[in-house]
Amino acid sequence: MLRVKNINTYYGKVHALKNVSLHLNRGEIVALIGANGAGKTTVLNSISALTPPASGEVLFENEPLGVMGADKVVRLGISQVPEGRQIFKPLSVEDNLELGAYLRYRGREGKDAIRKDLEGIYELFPRLLERKRQIAGTLSGGEQQMLAIGRALMARPKLMLLDEPSMGLAPLVVQEIFRVIETLRAEQGTTILLVEQNAKAALKIADRGYVLETGKIILEEKATELLNNREVQRAYLGKDKKEIWER
Amino acid sequence: MASSDQILQYCLSGLSTGAIYALIGIGFAIIYNSTGIINFAQGEFVMLGGMLTVFFLSVAVLPLPAAVTAAVLVATLVGVIFERLAIRPLKDAQPITLIIITIGGSILIRGIVMLVWGKDTHALPAFSGNEPLFVGGATILPQHLWIFVITVLIIAANRLYFHHSISGKAMRACSYNARASRLVGIDVKRMVLFSFAISAAMGSMAGIIIAPLTMTSYDVGVMLGLKGFCAAIIGGMSSGIGTVFGGLIVGVLESLGAGLVSSGYKDAIAFFILLIILFLRPQGLFRKGETERV
Numbered sequence: 001m002l003r004v005k006n007i008n009t010y011y012g013k014v015h016a017l018k019n020v021s022l023h024l025n026r027g028e029i030v031a032l033i034g035a036n037g038a039g040k041t042t043v044l045n046s047i048s049a050l051t052p053p054a055s056g057e058v059l060f061e062n063e064p065l066g067v068m069g070a071d072k073v074v075r076l077g078i079s080q081v082p083e084g085r086q087i088f089k090p091l092s093v094e095d096n097l098e099l100g101a102y103l104r105y106r107g108r109e110g111k112d113a114i115r116k117d118l119e120g121i122y123e124l125f126p127r128l129l130e131r132k133r134q135i136a137g138t139l140s141g142g143e144q145q146m147l148a149i150g151r152a153l154m155a156r157p158k159l160m161l162l163d164e165p166s167m168g169l170a171p172l173v174v175q176e177i178f179r180v181i182e183t184l185r186a187e188q189g190t191t192i193l194l195v196e197q198n199a200k201a202a203l204k205i206a207d208r209g210y211v212l213e214t215g216k217i218i219l220e221e222k223a224t225e226l227l228n229n230r231e232v233q234r235a236y237l238g239k240d241k242k243e244i245w246e247r
Numbered sequence: 248m249a250s251s252d253q254i255l256q257y258c259l260s261g262l263s264t265g266a267i268y269a270l271i272g273i274g275f276a277i278i279y280n281s282t283g284i285i286n287f288a289q290g291e292f293v294m295l296g297g298m299l300t301v302f303f304l305s306v307a308v309l310p311l312p313a314a315v316t317a318a319v320l321v322a323t324l325v326g327v328i329f330e331r332l333a334i335r336p337l338k339d340a341q342p343i344t345l346i347i348i349t350i351g352g353s354i355l356i357r358g359i360v361m362l363v364w365g366k367d368t369h370a371l372p373a374f375s376g377n378e379p380l381f382v383g384g385a386t387i388l389p390q391h392l393w394i395f396v397i398t399v400l401i402i403a404a405n406r407l408y409f410h411h412s413i414s415g416k417a418m419r420a421c422s423y424n425a426r427a428s429r430l431v432g433i434d435v436k437r438m439v440l441f442s443f444a445i446s447a448a449m450g451s452m453a454g455i456i457i458a459p460l461t462m463t464s465y466d467v468g469v470m471l472g473l474k475g476f477c478a479a480i481i482g483g484m485s486s487g488i489g490t491v492f493g494g495l496i497v498g499v500l501e502s503l504g505a506g507l508v509s510s511g512y513k514d515a516i517a518f519f520i521l522l523i524i525l526f527l528r529p530q531g532l533f534r535k536g537e538t539e540r541v
Contacts, residue, residue, distance in 0.1 A: 050429060074432035086427035088420045098413060099420050103432040117455040151431060 001026045001191055002047070002159055006046075007056030009039075009046045016042045018215045019055065023160065027191045029185055031202040031223060033236055034212035040195040041083055043212065044161045047193075048080045049073045060159070065113075069168065075103050079157035083164045085148040089137030093128055096136050096147055097121055100154030114154070121150040124180060142173035149180065159191045160184070166198045178205055201234040203227050211236070249507055252349070252384030257506040258499055259382065263391045263460075265473035265498020269491040270453035271475025273405065276486040279479070281442035284345045288353035289450055290472020291360075295322040296451030297463030298360055303370040311374065319451050326447025330440050341487060353468070354444035361465040371458035390459045397456050401449060402491060409486070419443065451476075452490040471515065474501075477521040484533020492533065498518070 002024040009017040016039050023031050034040050045051040047058055049070045057067040065073055077099075088096050101114045122129035125146040131139060136147060147167055152160060162181065166174040182205050184190045184241075196202035203209050209226045211219035219226070226232050271293055275458045278286040293437060299318035333352050334345060374393045379386040409415040421428045421438045428435055453462065454471070461467070477497050482490030497517050504511040524532065 048430065050426065059506050070429040071432040071434045075429070080430050081426060082430055084423055086430070088427065090421050090423055093417065095416050097421065099428075102413060102417055142351055155432065177515070183368070 001055075001061060002042070002193070003059040004047065005057040005059070005198055006186045007053035007058065009042050009051055009155060011042070011051065016215055017046065017055070018211075020046075020217055021056075021215060022210050023044055024191055026101070026191055027185065027189050028208065029181070029194060029206045031199070031206035031226075032193060032195045032212060033197075033199040033202060033226075033232075035235070036197070037214075038212045040212055041163055042215075042243075044080055044193070044195060045084040047073075047161060048078060050080075073239065074155055074157075077156070077158035078161065079152035079159075080161040080229045081148045081152045081153045081163060081165065081231055083167065085141075085144045087147050087151065089135070091136055092132065093134055093136050093139070093147060094132040096151050097128070097154050100151035103155065112178050112181045117154055117156065122126070124153075124183070125150055135165060142169050142176070145169060145173075145177055146180075149177070153184070159193065162192060162194045164195060164197060166196060166201060174201060176207070180206060199232070200227070221222075250384075253506065254298045254503070255371045255383055256385035258431050258500045259385055259387050259391065261386075261423065261499035261502030262504065263498070264457070265495035266451045266496050267457045267471070268474045268478040269494025270398055270401060270449050272478030272482060272485045272490040272494050273402070274453075275476055275479040275489055276482065276484045277446050279416060279440045279484050280486060281439050282342075282345070283380070284333070284334075284349065285344045285476070286443075286446065287349045287472065288356060289446060289475060291323050291353045291356040291374075292326060292447040292450035293454035293471045293475075294360065294463065294468030295325060295356070296454030297363060297371060297458035297467065298369070298454075298465065299451070300455050300458065301371055301463065302364065305378030308433075310362055311372070315455055318455060321333075321538065322451030322454075323444050323448045323460065326443045327440060329356075329447075330443035334439070334443070335436065357465055357468065364465065366465060366500075368462045368464040369419055370462050371455070373459040374456075388460070390456075397452065401452060403448075406489070414441075415505070420470050436501060474517050477517050479525075480529075481524050481532050482519060483533055485531070485533070489531060489533040493531075528529075 004020060006019045006021055006023045007017055008019060008137060020043060032040050032043060042051065046053045047065065049065060049068055052066060060076055060078060063076065078108065088099065097118055101117065104114055125145055128146055128150060131143065136144065139147060165177050177202055181192060181194065183190060192201050193207060203223045203226050206223040207219060209223045210217050221229065262412055271289060274289050275285065278284065286516065296318055299321050300314050303314035303317045304311065327407060333348050337345060373388065373390045375389045377388060378387055409419055417433045418438050418441060421435050422435060425435050474497055478494035479490050481493030481496060499515045500520060501513055504516040
C-alpha cells in the first residue's frame with residue numbers, strides 16, 4: 001500500500017534521513033521505534049509532504065507523493081496525527097472534528113455522511129461527545145489525543161500516521177488509546193504506521209516493526225521477534241540491562 | 248463650557264468615524280492573523296474604495312449601487328493581485344521584509360492613483376440625501392445611519408463566516424496552527440489569499456461609506472489606515488469585537504478632543520492613544536490569553 005524507497009530528507013543542512021526504505025501492507029499495524037532524534041517524526045513528515053524528501057520516492061497505492069503538497073496527500077487518504085496533538089486549541093471540540101473533514105466539505109460530499117462519521121467518532125470516544133462544545137485547549141492531555149485521532153479519522157483515511165500518541169499520558173489513558181488503534185484496524189481496516197518511544201506498548205499491538213537509529217533503518221522484523229531481540233530489549237525496552245552489561 | 252448636547256454631538260460623529268476605523272482595523276487583523284504581517288497597504292484599499300466609486304459614478308456613469316459594487320470588486324481584485332505579486336513569491340521571507348514590501352506596495356498604489364486621477368479631492372454624493380435627523384439635542388446625517396447599518400452588517404457577516412462556515416473555521420485554524428491545518432488538508436496559501444481578498448473588500452467598503460462625509464483623494468488612505476491600525480492594536484489584533492471597540496474608542500476620543508480641546512490635535516489624539524496602549528498593554532485592552540484571534 002505504501003512504499004518508501006531510499007528517501008533522504010534534510011532539515012536545512014542536517015541530513016535527517018539517510019536512505020530510508022520501508023513499506024506497509026494494507027491492514028497492517030507497523031511500529032517505528034527509535035530514540036529521541038533518530039528521525040521518526042521526519043519519516044512521517046516526509047510521507048505527509050510536510051518536509052518532502054530531497055531524493056528517493058514515496059509511493060502510495062502506486063502513486064508517487066513526492067511532488068504533491070500536504071493537502072493533496074490528505075486527499076489521497078493519508079492522515080497524520082502529529083506529535084504533541086496539535087489540535088486547534090481555541091476552537092471547540094466539534095469544530096476541530098469538522099475541520100478534519102475539511103476536504104470532504106470542499107469536495108461537496110453530502111453533509112449527512114460527514115455528520116454520520118462525526119457520530120461514529122463520538123461513539124469511539126464518548127468523552128468527546130460530552131465535551132463537544134468545550135474549547136479544545138481546556139481538554140486534558142488524553143482527551144486532546146483522542147480529539148487529534150478523531151480529527152484525523154474525519155478525513156476517512158486509508159492510512160493513518162500516528163506520532164507518539166502515548167506521549168505524556170497516564171498509563172490507563174495510554175491503554176485506552178492503544179485499544180482504539182486496534183479497534184480501528186479491526187473494524188475499519190485502517191492501515192497504521194505507529195511511531196512510538198513507548199516501544200513495548202507499540203510492538204505489542206503491531207504486526208511488524210522498524211528500528212530507526214540516527215536517520216537509518218537498522219532492523220526490520222516481526223513485532224514479536226523485535227520484542228524478544230536482545231539488542232532491542234537493551235536499547236528500547238529497558239530490560240535485562242544488568243545481564244547485557246556484564247556480558 | 249460645552250453643553251451636554253454638544254458632547255452628544257461629538258460622541259455620535261465620533262462613533263461613526265470609529266465604525267470606519269473598526270472596519271479598517273479588522274482588515275489589518277485578518278491579514279495579521281493569517282500571515283503574521285501588518286499590511287500597511289490596508290489604507291490604500293480604503294482609498295481605492297472611495298476613488299473607484301467616484302470613477303464609476305462620474306466617468307462610467309453607473310447608478311450608485313452598481314458603482315459601489317464595482318468599486319468593491321475592483322478593490323478586492325487589487326488585494327488579490329497584491330498578494331499574488333508581492334506576498335506569495337516571498338513566502339519564506341521574514342515578516343519584517345514583507346511588512347516593508349507592503350509599505351512599498353502602498354506607495355505604489357497611491358502613486359498610480361495620483362497619476363491616473365490627479366491630486367484633486369473628490370466628493371461622493373450621500374447615499375440618501377443630506378436632510379439632518381435630530382437625536383436628542385444633536386443632529387446626524389442619513390449618511391451616519393448608513394455607516395452604522397453597513398458596519399453592523401459587515402461585522403455580523405464576518406462573525407457568521409468565521410464561526411459558522413467551514414471555510415471561515417479553516418481560516419481561523421490556519422491562524423492558530425498552520426502546520427496542523429496543512430495536515431487536515433487546508434491549503435494555507437489559499438487562505439492567505441482569501442484573507443487579502445476579505446480585507447480589501449472590507450477596507451474598500453469602509454472607504455466608500457465614509458467618502459460622502461469626508462471627501463476622498465489619492466492620499467486619504469494613509470491617515471485612515473493608521474487610525475484603523477490603532478483600532479486593531481487596541482483590540483489586540485482580534486478580528487472580532489475587541490477591534491470594533493478599539494475603533495469606537497479612537498473615534499469618540501478623537502472627536503471629543505477635536506471638539507473640546509482643538510481640532511488641530513485630532514490626529515495627534517489617535518496616535519497618543521496608540522502610544523499609551525503600546526507602552527502599557529501591548530497585547531491590547533481586551534485580550535486575555537488566547538481568546539478571540541481570527
